[in-house]
Amino acid sequence: MFASMAYPGAFGDFERLRRELDDLFGLAGLPTSIRSAAPGAFPALNIGSTPTSVEVYAFAPGIDPNQIDVTIDRGVMTISGERPSARPNDDARTNVYANERFAGRFRRAISLPEDVDPSKVEATYRDGVLRVSVARRESALPKRITVK
Amino acid sequence: MSDTMVAERQENRQDAGRDESRAPAPQPRDREQPTMTPRVDVIEDATGITLLADLPGVSRDALEIHVEGDALTIEGQVSTVTPQAMEATYAEVRIPRYRRMFTLSRELDGSRIEAQLKDGVLRLRIPKQDHAQPRRVQVKVA
Numbered sequence: 001m002f003a004s005m006a007y008p009g010a011f012g013d014f015e016r017l018r019r020e021l022d023d024l025f026g027l028a029g030l031p032t033s034i035r036s037a038a039p040g041a042f043p044a045l046n047i048g049s050t051p052t053s054v055e056v057y058a059f060a061p062g063i064d065p066n067q068i069d070v071t072i073d074r075g076v077m078t079i080s081g082e083r084p085s086a087r088p089n090d091d092a093r094t095n096v097y098a099n100e101r102f103a104g105r106f107r108r109a110i111s112l113p114e115d116v117d118p119s120k121v122e123a124t125y126r127d128g129v130l131r132v133s134v135a136r137r138e139s140a141l142p143k144r145i146t147v148k
Numbered sequence: 149m150s151d152t153m154v155a156e157r158q159e160n161r162q163d164a165g166r167d168e169s170r171a172p173a174p175q176p177r178d179r180e181q182p183t184m185t186p187r188v189d190v191i192e193d194a195t196g197i198t199l200l201a202d203l204p205g206v207s208r209d210a211l212e213i214h215v216e217g218d219a220l221t222i223e224g225q226v227s228t229v230t231p232q233a234m235e236a237t238y239a240e241v242r243i244p245r246y247r248r249m250f251t252l253s254r255e256l257d258g259s260r261i262e263a264q265l266k267d268g269v270l271r272l273r274i275p276k277q278d279h280a281q282p283r284r285v286q287v288k289v290a
Contacts, residue, residue, distance in 0.1 A: 043204075044240040050233055059204035059241055061268030086189045086200050093194050100187035101202050127227075128204035128268015 042102035043079070043130070047110060051142060054116055054134045058108070061128030062101075068125070070132055072118040077132065080107035183247035186222070194282055196275035197256065203246050204268035211265055213272070215258040220250040222270065 043060035058079050060068065068081040085103035088094045112118075112134060120135035189200040203211065206224035214221045226244035252258050255276050262273045 041240075045238065046236065046241050047238040048234040048236045050235070055234060057241075059268075061202045061204040063267065086191070088191060088193075095192045096189070097192065098188050098190040101189045101200060102187070125267075127207050128202070 041108065042083070042106050043108065045108060045110065049113070052136055054112055054136070056110055056130075056132040056134070058130040058132070059128065060106075060130050063125075063128075065125040065130075068123075068130060070121070070123050070130075072112070072121065072134070075112050075114065075116075075118075077110045077112055077134070078107060079110075079130065079132070080105070082106070181245065182243050183223075183245045184241070184243050185248055186224075186246045188248065196273060199250070199270075199272040199274065201246075201248065201270040201272070202268065203265070203270050205241075205244075206246065206265070206268060206270075208265050211263075211270065213261070213263055213270075215252070215261060218252045218254070218258065220252055220258065220261075220272075220274075221247070222249075222272075223247045224270075 043058040045059075046057040048055045048057075056077065056079075060079075060081070060083070063081055063083055068079065071078045071080075082105045083103055086101060087096060087099065087103070113136075115136050116134045117137045118134065122133045124131050186201045186203050188202075189198075191198045191200075201222055203222075203224045205226035207227050210225040210227045212221075212223045214223075224246045226241070226246070252274065256274050257277045258274070260275050264271045264273075
């Protein structure tokens with residue numbers, strides 16, 4: 001199981017509360033993407049589009065950029081990797097009070113629009129945010145047509 | 149991209165004690181502004197506490213750590229550079245600001261906190277006061 005796994009224990013109660021609120025306010029009836037994950041999935045994603053590119057921001061702090069895999073296969077971008085645990089080795093003299101940060105393997109998928117060019121991809125990692133920029137096809141770019 | 153800095157300690161107890169009747173109670177800044185709560189790990193060992201906080205998108209300049217009395221506040225502004233004319237089509241991170249407060253206990257030394265920010269993870273080291281550190285008591289044989 002990957003990041004979309006629901007939280008056990010106390011967080012499970014919040015998850016149930018969230019679902020009840022969704023039911024109450026009717027949010028549950030809205031259509032969601034077939035690949036959407038539960039809230040709180042790691043890494044959190046923001047997706048934006050510009051006239052020339054599609055920009056994907058993955059909020060994945062504390063990961064070696066070389067350990068992040070970004071693949072595009074048939075219009076689906078997959079971001080995967082592993083985040084090391086911050087927990088100390090089983091030392092009897094340490095106490096862990098909060099353990100909220102995600103650790104382990106993760107994978108998230110994003111379906112890209114049809115007009116992108118998978119050969120023109122740029123990925124940068126800065127301050128714990130992975131930014132993947134996929135260019136749109138030249139033929140899909142808006143063109144100005146001169147009137148003769 | 150590793151930056152080390154020492155948290156500022158704000159000593160305003162003197163002011164607080166004098167004019168409590170006239171001066172308004174100090175309000176935490178940006179109370180009304182919505183913020184995200186960063187996820188943290190808190191690990192204690194014999195000499196202090198290590199706090200790890202996920203603050204993706206926060207650069208060193210946009211991070212503020214305050215210790216006022218026994219209150220520790222971590223605040224950070226997400227400064228993700230977005231291209232001009234970008235239209236958000238899907239967003240899980242909607243509020244570009246993190247904020248979380250902690251209450252330090254008495255045996256912790258708020259004046260010697262060390263902070264390190266690397267790849268969006270803040271690592272705070274809060275040492276225990278010297279007198280609070282465990283000591284081995286030698287038992288002398290009479």
